[in-house]
Amino acid sequence: MAVETQHLKVALIPGTGRMGSALARNLALANISVFVGSRNLQKGLKTAHNLLEIYPNARIQGGTNHEAAAWADTIFWSPSGSLKEREALLQSLAPHFENKVIIDVSNVMYFFDESQWGQTSSVLLNQKALGVPAKWTTAFKSTFYKLLEVPPNPKDPHCTFVAGDDEEAVHRTAALVEAIPGFKAVRAGGLVNSKIIELLGPRWLFELDELNAGGKYRSGWKYVW
Template sequence: MEVEPTQLKVALIPGTGRIGSRLARRLALANVSVFIGSRSPQKGLQGAHDILASCPHGRVQGGSNQEAAAWGDTIFWNPSGSLEEREELLQSLASHLENKVIIDVTNVMYFFDESQWGQTSSVLLNQKALGVPARWTTAFKATFYKFFDDLPDPNDPQCTFVAGDDEEAIQRTVALVEVIPGFKAIKAGGLANSKIIELLGPRWLFELDTLNAGGNYRSGWKYVW
């Protein structure tokens, strides 16, 4: 069954960082209903106000992370801080997140010792730490945040890997990725593949940016179809 993104209630936790704020704006411009969460309710409200200033007809709200988790049926998960701080936030929201679709857009491989690379991922750790069932997927894990400022050419889209174990959750994630002009979702199999996907960035992307073209290089994954 085809998923209509404009019928979803999409919360961003948080929606005020580099990726979250840009995702929220692009989704709002695509007429997706959005709630911007933050540790500070005032900051969440300000994030919504900032988007509405340039997208006055957008369906955007803002408030606390708890309000965002309770409101949304689909969650973009992108907190900052240590692994322990992220786990604590996740567990504080567990009662609101049960059975929801959670799209993990974080990349925290730099928190792991290299001997663990490919053995686990933040997504798998989050899934275990949450303590209640939820339908986890991945997206935008190797996407440099500046791509959301200057969108890729829709005829030559930026690809992002979508992994998950629940088909409806995958379809919902694909629909939300592709509602943003210039992005293409590539199905990447089960959630266990997040162990591989997280190795693709973003630290490596910053290194490539430094090594190539005086900082003007921005890597992306291209497929021919």
């Protein structure tokens, strides 16, 4: 199933954090139309403006999370904050999320005791909390954000697991992953497998983030093709 990514309208919610802004830049460089969302209007506008100053031909704009969600047909979901804060933001955006493809790149397992790991996942919690139907998928769950700042050599790609229950949404997610040079999408079955995928990036990812600030660490799985 071929997906023409240049025709998609992709929102980053939010797109002003480390992961969101890195994805926004790479997707824009791949000639994909991008909307940088933020809780703060000025922050969203500034992030988009800063990217446009560097890449003036990019199709990128900024604004609030609600504006981004209303505009997009595909959403990268990467919120920060407590579980309650994430859930409140998600529910406030529900009218704009209904029936859209939502790519969950967040990971909440570090909020839970280790005994609960593998029992649920952020995408399964989000799917339940949203309250309206949407086409949820996962990607970049265990990708260190610095790897998106300087993408890997396409001849030696970094792999990211893509899981989802809707076939069209999975194909779209895989196409967006592979629109970024140096990344390879690996099909990982249905959303239930997100319970396993998120075990690749609990609390230790944040510890490694601090220990490897120089960007030498490559988180996630590496395959030989």
